[in-house]
Amino acid sequence: xxxxxxxxxxxxxxxxxxxxxxxxxxxxxxxxxxxxxxxxxxxxxxxxxxxxxxxxxxxxxxxxxxxxxxxxxxxxxxxxxxxxxxxxxxxxxxxxxxxxxxxxxxxxxxxxxxxxxxxxxxxxxxxxxxxxxxxxxxxxxxx
Amino acid sequence: xxxxxxxxxxxxxxxxxxxxxxxxxxxxxxxxxxxxxxxxxxxxxxxxxxxxxxxxxxxxxxxxxxxxxxxxxxxxxxxxxxxxxxxxxxxxxxxxxxxxxxxxxxxxxxxxxxxxxxxxxxxxxxxxxxxxxxxxxxxxxxxxxxxxxxxxxxxxx
Numbered sequence: 521x522x523x524x525x526x527x528x529x530x531x532x533x534x535x536x537x538x539x540x541x542x543x544x545x546x547x548x549x550x551x552x553x554x555x556x557x558x559x560x561x562x563x564x565x566x567x568x569x570x571x572x573x574x575x576x577x578x579x580x581x582x583x584x585x586x587x588x589x590x591x592x593x594x595x596x597x598x599x600x601x602x603x604x605x606x607x608x609x610x611x612x613x614x615x616x617x618x619x620x621x622x623x624x625x626x627x628x629x630x631x632x633x634x635x636x637x638x639x640x641x642x643x644x645x646x647x648x649x650x651x652x653x654x655x656x657x658x659x660x661x662x663x
Numbered sequence: 664x665x666x667x668x669x670x671x672x673x674x675x676x677x678x679x680x681x682x683x684x685x686x687x688x689x690x691x692x693x694x695x696x697x698x699x700x701x702x703x704x705x706x707x708x709x710x711x712x713x714x715x716x717x718x719x720x721x722x723x724x725x726x727x728x729x730x731x732x733x734x735x736x737x738x739x740x741x742x743x744x745x746x747x748x749x750x751x752x753x754x755x756x757x758x759x760x761x762x763x764x765x766x767x768x769x770x771x772x773x774x775x776x777x778x779x780x781x782x783x784x785x786x787x788x789x790x791x792x793x794x795x796x797x798x799x800x801x802x803x804x805x806x807x808x809x810x811x812x813x814x815x816x817x818x819x820x
Contacts, residue, residue, distance in 0.1 A: 523717040544713045545722035571685040572731075580686035581731040581750040586724015593714075605715055608723045612754040 528603040536560055536594055542605070546590060549583065553594055560598055562591040564624040564644075571621055579619030579653075584644060588613060588656035591626035592640040596660055599630050604663060606638065611658035619653045622646050628656075636662055669740060670697035684732075690725065692732055695768065702736030704729060705768045719763035726767065726787055727755060730799040733771035734783040738803045741773035741781060748781070751802040761796050765789045769799075779805055 521529075526542040529535075537553040540546040550565040564570070564587045572580025589608055596606040628642035638660045643652040674694060676682050684692075690712070696703040706729050714722030731753060738748050761767055770792065771785035780802055787797040 523715050542716045543722070544711050544716055545724055548711045549724075569685050569689045572687070574681065574684060580684065580728060581735075581753065582724060582728020583686055585727035585731070585753065585755075586722060589723045589727070607760075608755075608757050610754065610756045611723070611727075612752065613727070614752045615750045618749065 523605050524603045527597050527605055530597065531603065536598055539594055539597060543590070543593075545586065549586065551587065551590055555598075558598070559627065560591070560595050562587060562594060562626045564626070566622045566624075568621060576618060577621055579621065579624065581613070581615060584615070584619055584624070584654045585611070585613045585656070587624060587626045587644055588628075588642045588654060589658070591628040591642045591644070592656065592658055592660060595628040595642075596630060596633075596638055596640060596662070599633060600638075600662060602662070606660040606662055609637065609659040609661055611656055614655050615653070616655065617651065617653040620646060624653070625649070634662070638662055664698060665696055666698040666740075669699065670694075673697050673702075673736070673740065686728065687732060690728060692729065694736065696770075697736070697740055700737060700741040700773045701771065702733055702740055703768060703770045704733050704736060705766050707766045708764050710763070713763070718760070720760040721763075721767065723755075723757060726757070726761065726797050727753065729767055729769040730755060730771070730785045730787055730797060731801070733769035733785040733787075734773070734799065734801045734803065735771075737771035737773040737783055737785070738776075738781045741776050742805075746805050746807045748803045749806045751780070751804050753799060753801045756798045758795050758797055761787075762789060767796065771799075773803075781805065 626644035632639040775782040
């Protein structure tokens with residue numbers, strides 16, 4: 521099934537977890553999408569292979585970036601009128617706290633949804649949503 | 664130009680299992696080149712890391728990871744002595760999709776070191792840096808108690 525068809529089906533059935541079938545990276549890193557009242561949360565299940573710094577140990581900054589970007593993409597796929605998979609144009613990631621090797625959650629909010637470009641903010645946390653470990657702001661292409 | 668002594672030092676350090684990044688190993692990340700303030704790393708293509716199963720283009724998270732690694736190693740080579748570092752922020756412009764099937768190289772340059780903060784830029788590409796996949800600017804924090812002095816003239820561009 522093509523990615524466009526996957527996005528269309530996810531939107532029709534309001535099952536955005538099904539998007540993972542079209543995004544191999546989500547499966548490789550053990551990411552799962554949960555939906556509640558139109559708001560999607562992406563769960564990154566704890567795994568030793570997410571470790572960047574082996575001494576702390578801490579989550580790799582790239583894994584955190586990948587989680588935040590995934591949260592932005594699935595939220596945009598949910599909010600859009602079309603059936604495309606949004607593509608990142610640029611992202612800025614601020615690392616606020618060291619991430620432990622435990623389950624991490626990410627949620628995105630679309631700040632501005634233009635016809636071609638969307639601006640999105642996302643944050644991720646472990647345990648306490650009020651204490652994000654990293655935030656993202658980025659632009660995504662919607663065509 | 665490659666700093667062979669420094670590269671040997673970095674490779675010997677990375678060869679020890681206790682110093683290895685599990686996620687770096689998962690991606691198959693390898694160090695290609697080292698000089699003072701600069702580091703080049705590469706990951707092989709892996710369809711399991713695509714962001715789109717239809718096109719096979721690598722996920723942005725993979726590009727982020729390889730750029731973060733290139734930036735981090737550039738900072739390490741810019742410091743006169745080993746010091747703990749942490750990424751403060753990372754901005755990435757995705758210039759073109761990575762071509763499926765091709766490895767991704769990232770070259771980082773730590774061009775300024777201060778008492779607490781290191782400033783870095785990095786470029787991701789396949790073979791030709793003039794035809795980049797992504798551009799990155801980042802800052803790193805020296806998280807140790809003591810700041811590190813550097814070979815300033817060598818790391819400044």
